[in-house]
Amino acid sequence: MCHLTLQNEKGNAWRIVWSLEKGGVPTSEFPSHFLNHSVRKSVTGGKNRVIYYVHTPGLITLTYVLPLTAKDFSHVLWQSATECAVVFPGGVGVLPWMIPEGAEIAKATGEMMKEYEAVVWAYHGLFVSGADFDSTFGLMHTIKKAANIYIKARSYGAGITQTITDDNLRAIGKAFGVTIREEFWRN
Numbered sequence: 483m484c485h486l487t488l489q490n491e492k493g494n495a496w497r498i499v500w501s502l503e504k505g506g507v508p509t510s511e512f513p514s515h516f517l518n519h520s521v522r523k524s525v526t527g528g529k530n531r532v533i534y535y536v537h538t539p540g541l542i543t544l545t546y547v548l549p550l551t552a553k554d555f556s557h558v559l560w561q562s563a564t565e566c567a568v569v570f571p572g573g574v575g576v577l578p579w580m581i582p583e584g585a586e587i588a589k590a591t592g593e594m595m596k597e598y599e600a601v602v603w604a605y606h607g608l609f610v611s612g613a614d615f616d617s618t619f620g621l622m623h624t625i626k627k628a629a630n631i632y633i634k635a636r637s638y639g640a641g642i643t644q645t646i647t648d649d650n651l652r653a654i655g656k657a658f659g660v661t662i663r664e665e666f667w668r669n
């Protein structure tokens with residue numbers, strides 16, 4: 483982990499605040515981190531100040547199993563733990579595999595982060611954003627737990643025999659006063 487900050491108002495230079503001693507350099511995903519800071523800051527009116535990125539094995543596993551769409555991932559995750567629809571009612575974006583370096587993946591992720599606070603990178607990891615580190619880490623952890631639960635449930639002999647229904651999701655939305663993205667529901 484390291485901490486970098488913008489060096490100037492134009493946003494085309496950075497400096498190290500801490501870490502990266504002995505000649506260390508930022509991750510190859512640095513452009514994605516910085517660009518998405520600016521995207522999330524702008525779409526949340528300055529509220530989102532944290533971008534957090536992780537390699538989550540369970541969620542990565544699902545990118546080999548589920549169709550790589552926001553609809554499929556969001557719905558499966560919402561069904562895999564009751565808290566999910568409350569924690570990320572807007573769902574998660576899913577980016578197909580891209581080279582994890584440079585401006586191209588940064589821009590593609592940024593397009594999705596205009597709409598989603600969490601974006602899955604196929605066969606690679608998860609970008610999440612939030613107002614502070616606690617809520618951002620919590621979002622990542624909720625998604626990660628749900629993915630692991632789904633994998634375990636599918637791995638049992640009989641597979642998944644019952645689940646959270648769309649009616650249940652509707653009830654969750656009503657009880658917690660959240661708008662769960664309806665176009666991702668199955669019925």
Ligand SMILES: [Zn+2]
Nearest residue numbers: 511582606607
């Ligand atoms: Zn990575």
